[in-house]
Amino acid sequence: MKDLVIVGAGPAGLSAAIYGMRAGIDLVVIEKLAPGGQVMTTYEVENYPGFVDPVPGWELMSFMENQARRLGAEIVSVELSSLRRDEANNCYEISIAGGEPLRARAVICATGASLQKLGVPGEAEFTGRGVSYCATCDAAFFKGRVTAVVGGGDTALEEALHLTRFASKVYLVHRRDAFRGVKLLQKRVLENGAIEPVYDSIVRSINGSGKVESISLENKKSGAKSDLPVDGVFIFVGYRSNTEYIPAEILNDYGEVMVDMRMRTSIPGLFAAGDLRNESIRQIVAAASDGATAALAAYDYLEGLARA
Numbered sequence: 001m002k003d004l005v006i007v008g009a010g011p012a013g014l015s016a017a018i019y020g021m022r023a024g025i026d027l028v029v030i031e032k033l034a035p036g037g038q039v040m041t042t043y044e045v046e047n048y049p050g051f052v053d054p055v056p057g058w059e060l061m062s063f064m065e066n067q068a069r070r071l072g073a074e075i076v077s078v079e080l081s082s083l084r085r086d087e088a089n090n091c092y093e094i095s096i097a098g099g100e101p102l103r104a105r106a107v108i109c110a111t112g113a114s115l116q117k118l119g120v121p122g123e124a125e126f127t128g129r130g131v132s133y134c135a136t137c138d139a140a141f142f143k144g145r146v147t148a149v150v151g152g153g154d155t156a157l158e159e160a161l162h163l164t165r166f167a168s169k170v171y172l173v174h175r176r177d178a179f180r181g182v183k184l185l186q187k188r189v190l191e192n193g194a195i196e197p198v199y200d201s202i203v204r205s206i207n208g209s210g211k212v213e214s215i216s217l218e219n220k221k222s223g224a225k226s227d228l229p230v231d232g233v234f235i236f237v238g239y240r241s242n243t244e245y246i247p248a249e250i251l252n253d254y255g256e257v258m259v260d261m262r263m264r265t266s267i268p269g270l271f272a273a274g275d276l277r278n279e280s281i282r283q284i285v286a287a288a289s290d291g292a293t294a295a296l297a298a299y300d301y302l303e304g305l306a307r308a
Contacts, residue, residue: 001103003030003302004295005094007083008110009075010037011284012274014064015110015291021071023299028102029068030094032079036061038113039284043136043162043227048284057136060284083107083175083245085267090305092269096131106298109246109257113204113239113275113282118150122206130212130232134240135159139166142232148173148215150203151236157185164194171228171259174196198228206233208275241276254276263294264283264301271298 001132004020006013009031020027034040042307051060069075081095086103088118090134115133119295123131132138135149137265139162148168158181163170172179172189177199181188189195204216207227214227241256250265252258256279257272259265273290275282281289 001092001105002026003104004028004106004108005030005085005092005102005104006082006108006110007094008037009065010033010111010112010275011039011061011064011287012035012291012294013110014061014068015288016110016273016295017068017073017075017081017291018064018071018199019292019295020298021068021073023295025299025302027073028072029075030078030080031075031100032077034074034077035065038115040059041134041136043158045097045284047207048200049207064284064288065086068098080245083109083247085270090269095174097236106301107271108263108298109270109272110274110287110294111241111242111276112240112282112287115236116238116240118203118235118237120203120205122208122212126206126208126212126233129210130208131206132232132234133232133236134170135162137278138232138234139163142167143225143285146166146229147171147232147234148198148228148230149234149236150174151174151238152181153236153238154185155182157181157189157234159236161185161188163234164192167232167237168194169196171198171230172196173215173217173228174202175202177198203233239275239282243276246272246276256280261293262297263290264297269301274284 004027006029040055044054046054060281079097084093143166146169148171150173202219257277262273271294273294274287
């Protein structure tokens with residue numbers, strides 16, 4: 001039996017592993033994909049402390065992974081099927097797809113959040129054929145072409161700016177009359193001649209024959225409907241916490257894990273850190289901080305079990 005299982009190897013999970021190893025906890029990190037989480041698809045990170053110049057997302061996460069491994073953390077590529085508390089033995093059983101269950105005295109859930117989808121006609125049909133959720137991954141396929149970005153937060157603004165390195169034109173479609181991203185990003189977007197804001201508009205459908213050819217828009221204020229010819233659509237309209245395996249009793253109405261200031265849930269020995277928790281600001285530095293807090297709280301919990 002392990003002292004601690006950390007579920008997820010993004011900024012929160014890797015930070016928890018670093019702090020856990022330094023505290024002498026016998027732990028394992030499980031991750032169904034490659035370590036790094038969504039940050040791996042971020043073109044540049046310029047707000048993580050300690051880096052004077054912007055750092056590619058994959059490089060930042062590689063540093064975190066290598067640091068955790070140097071300290072001896074075991075990172076295993078497996079997919080969690082279910083999480084169950086064994087009350088009789090005061091521990092947790094983590095079922096693994098295609099493998100033997102893991103048992104641990106404590107668990108830190110750090111599986112982050114996933115990008116939401118629009119849920120409009122054509123979105124699923126054209127995913128991979130003009131519809132994308134990662135400009136960093138797919139922008140090069142649209143060199144010299146016309147694209148649309150849907151959203152108005154930091155991610156949408158950042159990805160629109162990245163697209164201008166390849167696309168000839170980027171329409172930035174937002175349902176409100178002003179973007180929600182930080183002022184610095186808004187300034188860069190509005191000063192970029194390749195980006196044209198389309199305010200007060202929602203996407204009703206994504207259209208084409210074999211590939212994306214246009215999007216149908218509706219103006220929320222006037223009700224006017226129009227078709228906008230584009231070759232690609234990049235969607236960044238928010239996040240959904242990855243909490244399907246977590247007991248419903250500790251989730252709020254948005255599906256986020258409810259924790260206190262020390263990342264403790266109301267279930268003994270179960271912690272949550274990063275983008276999946278309530279009131280997360282969904283920033284890399286905050287997720288890393290959550291991971292450190294959760295690891296230290298888990299250490300205190302484990303020490304309490306040892307003394308009992």
